[in-house]
Amino acid sequence: MKLMSIGSVAWPVAFGMFFIAIWYLAIHLFKIPVYQLPTPDEIVLAGIAEHKTLLSGAIQTTIACVIGFVTSVIVAVVLSILLASSQWAYKGVYPYVLILKMTPVIVLAPIIVLWFGQGLGSITIITFLICFFPIVANTTMGLRSTDRNLLDLFDVYRANRHQEMLYLRIPHAMPYFLTGLKIAAALTPIGALYGDTIAGMGSGAEAGLGFVVVVFSSQLKIPALYAAAFTACAIGFIFVGIVSLLHWKLLRKWHDSFSLN
Amino acid sequence: MRQALKLIVDNQLRKDKSSLVSFEKVSKQYASGPQILDSIDLEIARGDFVALIGPSSCGKSTVLKLVANLITQSSGNITVGGGHASDSSEKIGYVFQDANLLPWATAKENIGLPLKLGHIPKEKRDKVAERLLSLVGLGQAADKFPRQLSGGMKMRVSIARALSTQPELLLLDEPFGALDEMTRDDLNEQLLKLRLIQKWTALFVTHSVAEAVFLSSRILVMSANPGKIFREITVDFPYPRTSITRTNPLFQKKILEVSQALHSVRGPE
Numbered sequence: 001m002k003l004m005s006i007g008s009v010a011w012p013v014a015f016g017m018f019f020i021a022i023w024y025l026a027i028h029l030f031k032i033p034v035y036q037l038p039t040p041d042e043i044v045l046a047g048i049a050e051h052k053t054l055l056s057g058a059i060q061t062t063i064a065c066v067i068g069f070v071t072s073v074i075v076a077v078v079l080s081i082l083l084a085s086s087q088w089a090y091k092g093v094y095p096y097v098l099i100l101k102m103t104p105v106i107v108l109a110p111i112i113v114l115w116f117g118q119g120l121g122s123i124t125i126i127t128f129l130i131c132f133f134p135i136v137a138n139t140t141m142g143l144r145s146t147d148r149n150l151l152d153l154f155d156v157y158r159a160n161r162h163q164e165m166l167y168l169r170i171p172h173a174m175p176y177f178l179t180g181l182k183i184a185a186a187l188t189p190i191g192a193l194y195g196d197t198i199a200g201m202g203s204g205a206e207a208g209l210g211f212v213v214v215v216f217s218s219q220l221k222i223p224a225l226y227a228a229a230f231t232a233c234a235i236g237f238i239f240v241g242i243v244s245l246l247h248w249k250l251l252r253k254w255h256d257s258f259s260l261n
Numbered sequence: 262m263r264q265a266l267k268l269i270v271d272n273q274l275r276k277d278k279s280s281l282v283s284f285e286k287v288s289k290q291y292a293s294g295p296q297i298l299d300s301i302d303l304e305i306a307r308g309d310f311v312a313l314i315g316p317s318s319c320g321k322s323t324v325l326k327l328v329a330n331l332i333t334q335s336s337g338n339i340t341v342g343g344g345h346a347s348d349s350s351e352k353i354g355y356v357f358q359d360a361n362l363l364p365w366a367t368a369k370e371n372i373g374l375p376l377k378l379g380h381i382p383k384e385k386r387d388k389v390a391e392r393l394l395s396l397v398g399l400g401q402a403a404d405k406f407p408r409q410l411s412g413g414m415k416m417r418v419s420i421a422r423a424l425s426t427q428p429e430l431l432l433l434d435e436p437f438g439a440l441d442e443m444t445r446d447d448l449n450e451q452l453l454k455l456r457l458i459q460k461w462t463a464l465f466v467t468h469s470v471a472e473a474v475f476l477s478s479r480i481l482v483m484s485a486n487p488g489k490i491f492r493e494i495t496v497d498f499p500y501p502r503t504s505i506t507r508t509n510p511l512f513q514k515k516i517l518e519v520s521q522a523l524h525s526v527r528g529p530e
């Protein structure tokens with residue numbers, strides 16, 4: 001029942017402390033100036049000084065992340081089920097999904113801003129797009145890769161398509177879906193921060209972390225810039241953490257990604 | 262009116278006495294591949310325990326899939342329970358070559374799956390599953406997942422699942438092929454015990470001559486390329502058969518007879 005063993009906590013903590021020690025050492029040995037690499041305590045102090053900006057930035061970014069992520073999960077799952085339910089929907093639509101996937105978001109972002117204007121709407125859509133494809137690709141793959149023998153089993157007992165989807169394809173696709181979800185969760189803050197830099201201008205107090213980063217860097221507030229980067233990391237970490245927890249909850253009993261004991 | 266009544270009675274009579282499965286000149290070819298089965302004739306009466314034995318890839322699984330209507334024949338006629346295989350209302354239980362369990366479902370849920378697909382409510386399913394679990398000696402394993410079970414236990418769950426709908430006809434595709442001999446003997450005996458409780462008809466595919474002789478009343482020996490029924494051998498030891506049956510010299514003689522038939526099918530090696 002243990003989610004994390006002592007070792008899985010102790011080792012990263014020990015390594016982190018070692019890393020911070022090297023950090024200090026490097027700054028002193030090589031006399032690295034603060035505008036290149038501040039010390040951890042300078043970053044913490046800057047973070048405290050700028051906590052209002054950072055906090056409101058974090059809230060904005062989190063809102064964009066949550067809305068973008070959740071809607072992309074819903075739309076991606078619905079689309080995947082559709083693609084897996086009909087051979088011709090798959091053949092007809094999936095190539096376009098792939099094409100859209102291969103189109104870099106960097107190219108799409110300015111167009112999205114043209115359509116939806118500056119602000120949270122566009123940022124959320126950019127986040128949505130970045131999360132969307134890993135979920136669709138993985139879930140569709142999972143729904144379509146059911147074991148032939150299990151399909152035969154369902155056939156023997158005259159299962160209808162609805163039962164086959166619900167009791168066979170969807171549970172089988174769960175590990176694939178969760179893998180897609182994990183990738184998407186890690187990409188979410190990237191989408192939101194990138195969205196900020198493209199569509200976050202001029203939104204003032206409602207600036208997300210991406211915008212905060214741009215402002216700090218133009219003001220040469222280097223330790224604060226680092227503090228903003230770590231805040232963004234923390235958001236990503238929480239996202240991935242929640243998805244990992246979900247993964248553990250749903251699969252730990254039966255899936256081989258979790259050991260037996 | 263009387264005509265219709267007579268027809269119903271006739272059908273009923275036929276259902277009780279005559280064959281449960283019948284193949285008439287059945288041939289099978291997958292897509293544009295070679296002929297797999299060539300003009301097979303086959304009769305299985307209610308109560309029969311028929312073993313199907315033959316060289317690897319001669320088409321044994323294909324025969325089973327045809328009976329279950331998982332695939333359709335290229336030519337010929339198949340009837341199951343008097344009706345066409347495709348719209349037969351006969352209840353079929355199918356035990357697959359490997360246990361073929363849902364990895365995300367517990368032993369109990371796996372056994373209840375056919376009933377779930379038949380829209381039977383959960384309490385009823387659980388009751389049936391629990392009874393079957395204790396029948397196959399897995400009372401303790403109800404809430405275990407397949408990956409927590411040994412190969413033999415998985416196979417027992419798979420058999421219990423096939424029995425959950427109280428089938429008329431049980432199709433078994435080398436159910437014990439992957440097990441060691443002791444477990445296999447043990448499960449063979451258990452299978453015959455289960456048949457004393459639920460009186461299904463069986464079509465059983467195996468590679469093991471001893472298993473075929475021990476279980477069945479009739480053995481069909483198939484030849485390959487294309488698959489044909491080469492010989493039928495009757496096994497007339499009375500049921501119930503137990504481990505003592507194995508020590509009977511006549512039993513050993515029967516094994517020799519089937520082995521020789523199988524050998525002549527395979528040709529000199």
Ligand SMILES: Nc1ncnc2c1ncn2[C@@H]1O[C@H](COP(=O)(O)OP(=O)(O)OP(=O)(O)O)[C@@H](O)[C@H]1O
Binds near residue numbers: 291292316318324
């Ligand atoms: N879906 C399929 N498509 C094409 N060919 C198939 C298909 N299923 C089986 N075959 C071919 O039909 C032949 C008979 O297969 P089948 O599975 O019935 O053999 P088998 O007697 O059960 O063999 P084994 O003892 O190894 O299980 C094989 O040559 C196989 O390649």
Ligand SMILES: [Mg+2]
Binds near residue numbers: 321322323358434
């Ligand atoms: Mg086979």
